Amino acid sequence: MTFADLGKRARGASRALAKATRAEKDVALRAAADAIDAGAAGIAKENDRDVADARARDVSRAMIDRLVLDAPRIASVAETLRDIARAEDPVGAVLEDRARPNGLRVRRVRVPIGVIGMIYEARPNVTAEAFALCFKAGNAVILRGGSDASRTNAALADAIRSALPEPLRDAVQLADASTRESVLEMVRAEGVIDLVIPRGGEALIRFVTENARVPVVQHYKGVCHLYVDASADVDEALAIARNAKLSRPGVCNALECLLVDDAIAARLLPRLAGALENCEIRGCEKTVALVPGAKRADEDDYGREFLDRILAVRVVAGLDGALDHIARFGSGHTEAIVTRDAANAARFRAEVDAACVVVNASTRFHDGGELGLGAEIGIATSRIHWRGPMGLESLTTMKWLVDGDGQIR
Amino acid sequence: MTFADLGKRARGASRALAKATRAEKDVALRAAADAIDAGAAGIAKENDRDVADARARDVSRAMIDRLVLDAPRIASVAETLRDIARAEDPVGAVLEDRARPNGLRVRRVRVPIGVIGMIYEARPNVTAEAFALCFKAGNAVILRGGSDASRTNAALADAIRSALPEPLRDAVQLADASTRESVLEMVRAEGVIDLVIPRGGEALIRFVTENARVPVVQHYKGVCHLYVDASADVDEALAIARNAKLSRPGVCNALECLLVDDAIAARLLPRLAGALENCEIRGCEKTVALVPGAKRADEDDYGREFLDRILAVRVVAGLDGALDHIARFGSGHTEAIVTRDAANAARFRAEVDAACVVVNASTRFHDGGELGLGAEIGIATSRIHWRGPMGLESLTTMKWLVDGDGQIR
Numbered sequence: 001m002t003f004a005d006l007g008k009r010a011r012g013a014s015r016a017l018a019k020a021t022r023a024e025k026d027v028a029l030r031a032a033a034d035a036i037d038a039g040a041a042g043i044a045k046e047n048d049r050d051v052a053d054a055r056a057r058d059v060s061r062a063m064i065d066r067l068v069l070d071a072p073r074i075a076s077v078a079e080t081l082r083d084i085a086r087a088e089d090p091v092g093a094v095l096e097d098r099a100r101p102n103g104l105r106v107r108r109v110r111v112p113i114g115v116i117g118m119i120y121e122a123r124p125n126v127t128a129e130a131f132a133l134c135f136k137a138g139n140a141v142i143l144r145g146g147s148d149a150s151r152t153n154a155a156l157a158d159a160i161r162s163a164l165p166e167p168l169r170d171a172v173q174l175a176d177a178s179t180r181e182s183v184l185e186m187v188r189a190e191g192v193i194d195l196v197i198p199r200g201g202e203a204l205i206r207f208v209t210e211n212a213r214v215p216v217v218q219h220y221k222g223v224c225h226l227y228v229d230a231s232a233d234v235d236e237a238l239a240i241a242r243n244a245k246l247s248r249p250g251v252c253n254a255l256e257c258l259l260v261d262d263a264i265a266a267r268l269l270p271r272l273a274g275a276l277e278n279c280e281i282r283g284c285e286k287t288v289a290l291v292p293g294a295k296r297a298d299e300d301d302y303g304r305e306f307l308d309r310i311l312a313v314r315v316v317a318g319l320d321g322a323l324d325h326i327a328r329f330g331s332g333h334t335e336a337i338v339t340r341d342a343a344n345a346a347r348f349r350a351e352v353d354a355a356c357v358v359v360n361a362s363t364r365f366h367d368g369g370e371l372g373l374g375a376e377i378g379i380a381t382s383r384i385h386w387r388g389p390m391g392l393e394s395l396t397t398m399k400w401l402v403d404g405d406g407q408i409r
Numbered sequence: 410m411t412f413a414d415l416g417k418r419a420r421g422a423s424r425a426l427a428k429a430t431r432a433e434k435d436v437a438l439r440a441a442a443d444a445i446d447a448g449a450a451g452i453a454k455e456n457d458r459d460v461a462d463a464r465a466r467d468v469s470r471a472m473i474d475r476l477v478l479d480a481p482r483i484a485s486v487a488e489t490l491r492d493i494a495r496a497e498d499p500v501g502a503v504l505e506d507r508a509r510p511n512g513l514r515v516r517r518v519r520v521p522i523g524v525i526g527m528i529y530e531a532r533p534n535v536t537a538e539a540f541a542l543c544f545k546a547g548n549a550v551i552l553r554g555g556s557d558a559s560r561t562n563a564a565l566a567d568a569i570r571s572a573l574p575e576p577l578r579d580a581v582q583l584a585d586a587s588t589r590e591s592v593l594e595m596v597r598a599e600g601v602i603d604l605v606i607p608r609g610g611e612a613l614i615r616f617v618t619e620n621a622r623v624p625v626v627q628h629y630k631g632v633c634h635l636y637v638d639a640s641a642d643v644d645e646a647l648a649i650a651r652n653a654k655l656s657r658p659g660v661c662n663a664l665e666c667l668l669v670d671d672a673i674a675a676r677l678l679p680r681l682a683g684a685l686e687n688c689e690i691r692g693c694e695k696t697v698a699l700v701p702g703a704k705r706a707d708e709d710d711y712g713r714e715f716l717d718r719i720l721a722v723r724v725v726a727g728l729d730g731a732l733d734h735i736a737r738f739g740s741g742h743t744e745a746i747v748t749r750d751a752a753n754a755a756r757f758r759a760e761v762d763a764a765c766v767v768v769n770a771s772t773r774f775h776d777g778g779e780l781g782l783g784a785e786i787g788i789a790t791s792r793i794h795w796r797g798p799m800g801l802e803s804l805t806t807m808k809w810l811v812d813g814d815g816q817i818r
Contacts, residue, residue, distance in 0.1 A: 194792050195793055215791065242817075356810075361817070362818050365816065389809075397796055398797065400798075403767075
């Protein structure tokens with residue numbers, strides 16, 4: 001199927017979907033979840049082939065971890081679809097409702113965006129979850145996954161489509177994942193795609209930004225910092241650093257760089273290596289002097305998303321030093337502070353420019369589920385339209401409704 | 410000053426402004442209003458020169474009307490700045506606030522976007538009003554007005570800047586209006602400008618869309634329709650059509666095309682010319698047969714923004730005919746229906762895809778002031794970030810704040 005055909009089908013389905021009731025959408029989502037469960041063995045088999053190919057190409061362990069879709073993960077994908085079916089329908093929600101002195105009633109309501117293009121890399125669960133979130137919010141989706149996962153993605157999309165009723169079946173479309181050309185087609189598809197969401201590394205985001213003619217909300221890398229203030233409790237700081245770095249090093253809300261106030265460095269740093277088992281530490285001169293086994297960081301270790309058991313560390317001159325470092329090296333994703341000083345916490349919250357600012361907790365909480373939003377399509381690092389975890393509300397737009405009885409101006 | 414310098418100054422001011430209190434911003438806005446009042450004679454003189462040049466180039470009456478900034482209009486601009494000073498500060502507003510079962514407090518709050526680029530054509534009041542809206546929402550603004558209004562815009566910006574305290578003085582910057590190059594610089598200025606708002610005709614919007622690397626919220630033309638349903642009260646329909654077309658023909662929420670249900674055409678159309686004095690009517694075959702003096706419309710009269718005393722008219726086959734016409738020719742700005750049939754009103758509201766859908770009132774109400782938002786920077790026809798009148802809220806983004814006492818995941 002050409003991209004133009006696929007776009008036309010998606011648009012047709014989006015029109016039908018915009019009129020669908022909540023019940024119709026939820027029934028379809030549950031049927032899709034059941035079809036994924038029923039087809040789990042076949043999906044896992046296709047995933048095995050994708051994984052074997054990836055291993056043969058000697059890709060990183062983190063990449064393989066993202067690619068694997070085994071029986072428990074398939075069951076979890078199906079469960080996510082059921083969760084999305086249970087979630088409130090964002091469409092039709094009234095954002096404002098007021099009467100004007102001239103008797104006009106003015107409402108602002110949520111409506112679907114239309115057709116969403118999703119461009120992502122290895123993780124195949126995104127295929128089903130992005131479909132389900134877009135669908136519940138009344139949008140068709142054109143998915144362009146990674147070529148590494150193409151068999152898995154096709155198997156998931158087939159299962160979903162087999163469960164959708166006729167007018168909505170085209171609400172999920174797979175774009176060709178074998179060439180960059182399909183990315184270019186998507187980001188230039190004015191009138192075909194209403195919003196493109198790229199989720200991936202620097203090269204992908206740059207390619208999309210330079211070529212896009214349709215609106216883009218970026219899901220860019222997370223170069224997340226944790227700043228340990230002079231007033232911090234050292235045990236708490238170490239526990240948060242350990243969790244943020246090691247609970248899942250391959251994800252975007254994992255810690256990449258620890259900043260330590262000079263005034264607390266001598267108490268905290270000697271204990272750091274013990275708290276972070278099997279983790280390489282690359283630090284500044286002061287860090288190397290205080291952390292047994294630490295290596296000297298290169299300048300490009302700051303601002304880097306390792307996605308691995310590696311942590312950059314720097315001793316800084318108090319809060320101002322931390323704010324300067326974050327302004328220079330942060331990616332606007334998640335920034336955290338450990339402090340007992342309310343004034344420093346307040347300044348950190350106000351002055352750090354990031355999608356999520358965390359005080360006295362792990363960076364790993366920057367996640368739709370953890371923040372109470374339910375499932376998310378990713379974490380937006382753009383400033384426009386939405387920022388942070390993109391749940392159902394973020395996949396809608398608005399419409400103004402004005403009701404009168406003959407008013408003129 | 411080079412564009413890079415101007416961008417750096419705007420960014421510096423935006424950082425200072427993001428930390429400014431509401432009181433600091435409001436004092437500065439009132440001072441700017443006073444400076445505009447005090448400089449009114451000088452501003453009007455510069456405007457006279459711009460208007461004289463435009464007349465010499467024989468531009469349209471509608472264009473001259475937009476360009477004129479005489480004493481009453483200058484006073485009204487200053488008053489708008491005072492209104493904006495009185496408006497609620499959108500920055501810091503809490504959009505969500507919840508406690509999680511693990512004790513985390515999660516808030517989503519409004520924060521400024523940063524630096525906004527505004528690209529617009531003749532209307533010089535936009536210079537002061539866009540500055541004031543961006544400023545109140547904590548943003549610096551780079552303004553690229555029309556070359557026709559360059560003297561007026563410079564005089565307004567000088568007056569405003571003279572009134573701003575030092576760290577905020579650079580919050581308003583004028584880009585070179587004499588070449589297209591400056592538009593290109595703005596829309597490609599990643600990291601310098603966070604959002605570009607182009608407000609203008611098709612050529613401008615197309616140029617911006619094709620070249621933009623920064624996010625864009627478009628303010629595109631208004632090809633507004635009014636559909637008169639079979640059940641409508643003819644007097645009410647005529648009064649609304651007259652107001653929508655003639656109260657200010659040169660603006661984007663003015664009526665451009667009247668659609669009439671075949672079932673009511675014989676009762677309504679013979680009275681149309683009488684209701685619309687000095688207005689050219691270009692209609693379909695049935696219209697020409699029923700409206701004395703009507704001319705036959707060309708195909709390209711449908712979907713056209715006349716911005717003048719010209720109205721396209723078409724007799725359609727009921728609501729479905731109207732919906733089809735609007736889907737094909739509408740620009741997604743404002744669409745209206747006159748009806749006494751609640752089911753048809755509901756279908757029209759649900760199925761028309763536009764920023765604003767009006768039932769039994771004039772299209773002219775699609776305006777920030779009329780809808781109760783206060784001043785607006787324009788009317789967005791994009792689907793992403795904001796749609797419809799862009800008041801203060803639309804000029805902010807969001808930030809998630811997570812507060813804990815040592816939580817790990």
